Amino acid sequence: MSLESVEKRRKMLIFSELIYKPTGEKITEAFRYFACDIDPVEAAATAGDLEALTRLPYALDEDGDRDTSSVLVDLAYTPSGSFVAVQPVQYQDYGPVPVAPTVILEGASAKALIASAKALGD
Helix, strand or coil, X not given: CCHHHEEEEEECCCEEEEEECCCCEECEEEEEEECCCHHHXXXXXXXXXXXXXXXCCECECCCCCECCCCEEEEEEECCCCCEEEEEEEEEECCEEXXXXXXXXXXXXXXXXXXXXXXXXXX
């Protein structure tokens, strides 16, 4: 599976959106920071195990609100679950660095993970 099924459409002068071509759906982009080392995040993400990612500790502040850390996953998914993509990222020298290739799932395998993708993105 590849990004050939994704189209970048320009909106206005500088904005754009990603469209999943087979269904015409807009792709939602999200991210989640974690309060753990990159190793379990990378292992779960590269295995496409989004359920395992939901069980890892999220980076939260003292009020329980989202916080940042050096470890995160970038997510992309369609509302119907026809497309799900996940990539583990770690900040190194103050910049985000993908630590593994993007895992792209389509069809039934993506639909099986959409609840976990939305939970991570919320």
